[in-house]
Amino acid sequence: xxxxxxxxxxxAQAIPKTPRLDLVVVANMVEPGSRVxxxxxGDGELLQLLTETRNADGRGIEISRDGVNECVAKGLAVIxxxxxxxxxxxxxxxxxxxxxxxxxxxTRRPRWVLEQMLRIGKRVIVSFPxxxxxxxxxxxxxxxxxxxxxxxxxxxxxxxxxHFCTIRDFVDLARELDVKIERAVxxxxxxxxxxxxxxxxxWNLFGEQAVFxxxxxx
Amino acid sequence: xxxxxxxREKNSPAEIIRREADEPHSKVVRFGSDxxxxxxxxxxxxxxxxxxxxxxxxxxxxxxxxxxxxxxxGDQHVHNVHPVTGKDGWWxxxxxxxxxxxxxxxxxxxxxxxxxxxxxxxxxxxxxATGEPYGLSFPVVTIRxxxxxxxxxxxHLGIDQLLSVAGGSMGGMQVLQWAVTYPERIFSALPxxxxxxxxxxxxxxxxxxxxxxxxxxxWRNGKYLSEGTxxxxxxxxxxxxxxxxxxxxxxxxxxxxxxxxxxxxxxxGFDADFQVENYLRYQGSSFVERFDANSYLYxxxxxxxxxxxxxxxxxxxxxxxxxxxxxxxxxxxxDWLFPTEEARDVVHALNAAGAPVSFxxxxxxxxxxxxxxxxxxxxxxxxxxxxxxxxKRGVKAPK
Numbered sequence: 001x002x003x004x005x006x007x008x009x010x011x012a013q014a015i016p017k018t019p020r021l022d023l024v025v026v027a028n029m030v031e032p033g034s035r036v037x038x039x040x041x042g043d044g045e046l047l048q049l050l051t052e053t054r055n056a057d058g059r060g061i062e063i064s065r066d067g068v069n070e071c072v073a074k075g076l077a078v079i080x081x082x083x084x085x086x087x088x089x090x091x092x093x094x095x096x097x098x099x100x101x102x103x104x105x106x107t108r109r110p111r112w113v114l115e116q117m118l119r120i121g122k123r124v125i126v127s128f129p130x131x132x133x134x135x136x137x138x139x140x141x142x143x144x145x146x147x148x149x150x151x152x153x154x155x156x157x158x159x160x161x162x163h164f165c166t167i168r169d170f171v172d173l174a175r176e177l178d179v180k181i182e183r184a185v186x187x188x189x190x191x192x193x194x195x196x197x198x199x200x201x202x203w204n205l206f207g208e209q210a211v212f213x214x215x216x217x218x
Numbered sequence: 219x220x221x222x223x224x225x226r227e228k229n230s231p232a233e234i235i236r237r238e239a240d241e242p243h244s245k246v247v248r249f250g251s252d253x254x255x256x257x258x259x260x261x262x263x264x265x266x267x268x269x270x271x272x273x274x275x276x277x278x279x280x281x282x283x284x285x286x287x288x289x290x291x292g293d294q295h296v297h298n299v300h301p302v303t304g305k306d307g308w309w310x311x312x313x314x315x316x317x318x319x320x321x322x323x324x325x326x327x328x329x330x331x332x333x334x335x336x337x338x339x340x341x342x343x344x345x346x347a348t349g350e351p352y353g354l355s356f357p358v359v360t361i362r363x364x365x366x367x368x369x370x371x372x373x374h375l376g377i378d379q380l381l382s383v384a385g386g387s388m389g390g391m392q393v394l395q396w397a398v399t400y401p402e403r404i405f406s407a408l409p410x411x412x413x414x415x416x417x418x419x420x421x422x423x424x425x426x427x428x429x430x431x432x433x434x435x436x437w438r439n440g441k442y443l444s445e446g447t448x449x450x451x452x453x454x455x456x457x458x459x460x461x462x463x464x465x466x467x468x469x470x471x472x473x474x475x476x477x478x479x480x481x482x483x484x485x486x487g488f489d490a491d492f493q494v495e496n497y498l499r500y501q502g503s504s505f506v507e508r509f510d511a512n513s514y515l516y517x518x519x520x521x522x523x524x525x526x527x528x529x530x531x532x533x534x535x536x537x538x539x540x541x542x543x544x545x546x547x548x549x550x551x552x553d554w555l556f557p558t559e560e561a562r563d564v565v566h567a568l569n570a571a572g573a574p575v576s577f578x579x580x581x582x583x584x585x586x587x588x589x590x591x592x593x594x595x596x597x598x599x600x601x602x603x604x605x606x607x608x609x610k611r612g613v614k615a616p617k
Contacts, residue, residue, distance in 0.1 A: 035572075057574075059569070059574070059575075065578065065579070065580070065581070065595070068576070068577075068578045069578060069595065069598055069599055069602070071576070072546060072576045072578060072599050072602050072603050072606075073598065073599070073601070073602025073603075073605070073606070074602070074606065075544075075602075075603075075605075075606025075607070075609065075610060076576070077544065077574035077575055077576050078576050078577075079565055079569070079575065079576060079577040080577055080578050080579055081562075081577075089562075089566045089569075090566075090569065090570075091570050094569070094570070094572075
């Protein structure tokens, strides 16, 4: 499978035309024809996938100017902005889905961002790298160093990821925010899915990436 | 491209301005009393004319037209030699064959605004009823009135829906007004370095400019054209003050610093010792050669009155309720006349109204005028946005 890596690495080049698995998993959670906001949309790959395969009315927020310019050049509706502040400006229930794809761990206020997303969208989809995966635990346990994996290739002093969490941490936060977990998917490095009926501890150990579909209870 | 004759040598500036106001070096459409223009001021212009330039060819489906809206002191000469100054078109950097606003693919239209002085009816135009220039008897016009006149031009050209409407500063105000007044007539919109209303600070700057014009004894209560004078000093001061607001502290410092003009030491007098003073004096004196002082009063007033939310119960999102067009808003980091925060207000309102909107802030130290200058990032955004709009609309190249 393809994982989120810095541009130009071997993994990203291996299968250039196939969309990343985590993006496909996210896209499959979206009902066709929905209004979607992609928070931290990067170069617009997911938005394009949603437009093409789900006939979505997609919008994006992206912090980097390069990303915004690339999106605009692709004809996507993307606003330059910072998820950590700008989500407050969106009215309630504006979107069917608000998506945070591989961005949660890079926000300054993950909990606030999640709360805002739940306010703006009827449903929320979050995908993130699981810091509880056995490889990561192994690196800490055996070498006593901050983990570097294919999925998270940047050293601790350079990484934009400042708020890592594990699948169990995320489930705890979802409970604390009193939201309903409608669906959850976890998959390993080869793209194999973790068994649906496995307990959370098993997911937390063997899921390298996780995607959650959340909705408000009320 | 229209190549026009330059008659600077033969005529005085006042004569050139009078001539361009009535018989411009441009295409002109004249509307008679059968098609009066209803103005926001509550009066009608029973006859008026619109001067415009076009570049490129309209395709068979009439789907490749782009309207460019010019700024306060701009005009319709986007991409041809200017008939009065002899300079290149004001947006030559972005409009032309193969450029982001590609005249090989798009039919580009730009008209002089209502109240202007280069051929569209304004205070320097001859009032048919009196045979004299209107002067201050010309009704006060608004940005919406300007856009209404542009819509009349499009009717005349047989264009129902524009592929895009684009412009910076006051041109951007017109773009936003199009999105509000004629949402069904635009497929996309590209407002640059602009806002949904004129701020108190901007109104204040305009008032300084107008007072400078009106304090000039040669202004003659607005009747200078009839009386054969010209408020050159007042208009030059207005331009000098305004020009500072189009730049930034960093840009002025980079361009001039504290360098002296053609001298080693200060003269301890009030001559233009500093290069920046010399530059501003040049800006002022060259401006009065090509612009009518009353037009300056009217157009600055139109900008002051601009407040899109005000037309819609002070809720900007309501103004954009019927908009389906894609919008791409652009601002510049060093623009303190139309700062990014004001662009963001527009973007938030468009978002709240459900319009597909993109927004990019471009980092530059060139200030408000950056939209007229060589900004590769702006070019890339404009090109990408128009390409995708053309693709979405299925625009075919003209034969």
